Amino acid sequence: MNCFQIIKSVLDEAYVQIPGDEAEKDEVINDALEYLREEYSHLSQECNINYSDPTTRFAYIYAYVTSHSNLVCSIIQQNNFLGNLFDNKKVDVACIGGGPGSDFLGILKYLMTNKKSPRIKFQLCDREKSWAESWSDVDDKVEDLEFRISTSYLPLDVTKRDDWESHRKYFQSDLFTMIYFMSEVFSLRDSAEEYFAHLFNQAKTGSLFLFIDNNNSEFYNWFDQLAANHKIDILRSNETNMNVPFHEEKSDLGKYFAKFSPPKLTANVAYRIGRKV
Numbered sequence: 001m002n003c004f005q006i007i008k009s010v011l012d013e014a015y016v017q018i019p020g021d022e023a024e025k026d027e028v029i030n031d032a033l034e035y036l037r038e039e040y041s042h043l044s045q046e047c048n049i050n051y052s053d054p055t056t057r058f059a060y061i062y063a064y065v066t067s068h069s070n071l072v073c074s075i076i077q078q079n080n081f082l083g084n085l086f087d088n089k090k091v092d093v094a095c096i097g098g099g100p101g102s103d104f105l106g107i108l109k110y111l112m113t114n115k116k117s118p119r120i121k122f123q124l125c126d127r128e129k130s131w132a133e134s135w136s137d138v139d140d141k142v143e144d145l146e147f148r149i150s151t152s153y154l155p156l157d158v159t160k161r162d163d164w165e166s167h168r169k170y171f172q173s174d175l176f177t178m179i180y181f182m183s184e185v186f187s188l189r190d191s192a193e194e195y196f197a198h199l200f201n202q203a204k205t206g207s208l209f210l211f212i213d214n215n216n217s218e219f220y221n222w223f224d225q226l227a228a229n230h231k232i233d234i235l236r237s238n239e240t241n242m243n244v245p246f247h248e249e250k251s252d253l254g255k256y257f258a259k260f261s262p263p264k265l266t267a268n269v270a271y272r273i274g275r276k277v
């Protein structure tokens with residue numbers, strides 16, 4: 001399976017939703033790509049990215065989902081702690097800040113590449129509801145899917161207690177992914193910390209955590225500290241450079257690759273795999 005081909009079909013739908021003729025669309029997309037680059041350059045100081053605009057969502061999927069989904073797949077592939085989980089008949093995954101789809105697309109790629117077919121349920125927990133439009137029918141987009149996946153959205157804002165405290169079911173998940181999420185709320189950690197403490201406390205014994213983020217000690221120290229305080233054993237800890245694999249053909253992104261600056265293809269990441277004791 002090739003993530004870029006699936007992403008291209010999601011981009012085609014997203015492109016139609018952007019108002020204007022082709023030149024106008026491309027201009028606002030280029031602005032949005034620049035806006036995201038700029039915002040991500042100072043995440044430790046502040047972050048208030050608004051993904052409700054279809055142009056920003058297009059830009060994010062084009063530039064970042066491409067990379068992040070491949071990171072997720074490669075890290076699962078390299079770590080049996082995670083890979084073995086998908087030998088179970090049934091697996092529930094909660095993707096915290098997973099609205100854009102990278103987390104579940106990466107897992108899907110791992111499953112298809114390794115011919116594993118658990119009954120799998122994804123809960124995408126994210127404050128931006130409009131991401132749901134991009135991924136609600138993803139199983140129709142993957143032609144050779146031999147198993148059933150279900151994705152549902154759980155709209156919640158981790159900085160607002162009133163928003164998150166009534167949701168409890170997803171604490172029973174087998175895996176929690178936090179992919180480039182803690183950096184996004186790092187500048188709001190005074191309000192977000194309580195959520196993470198609650199999540200780590202309520203997760204069931206034996207559940208796994210996958211944290212991937214920028215290789216910045218401010219971000220991974222935050223995760224490590226929370227893990228240490230809330231009985232999450234760190235099974236694997238790494239800081240490294242990773243590339244999008246060669247089999248992902250940039251040309252699969254079609255006309256978008258020709259029009260816009262290339263998506264993120266290399267990443268300097270820190271990742272952690274944890275298990276609730």
Ligand SMILES: C[S@@+](CC[C@H](N)C(=O)[O-])C[C@H]1O[C@@H](n2cnc3c(N)ncnc32)[C@H](O)[C@@H]1O
Binds near residue numbers: 125
């Ligand atoms: C950088 S994206 C990461 C998305 C995805 N995991 C990935 O790696 O591509 C951050 C996500 O966090 C969501 N988000 C930002 N602040 C949030 C908050 N306070 N509560 C819940 N979700 C939030 C955004 O809507 C966005 O989807």
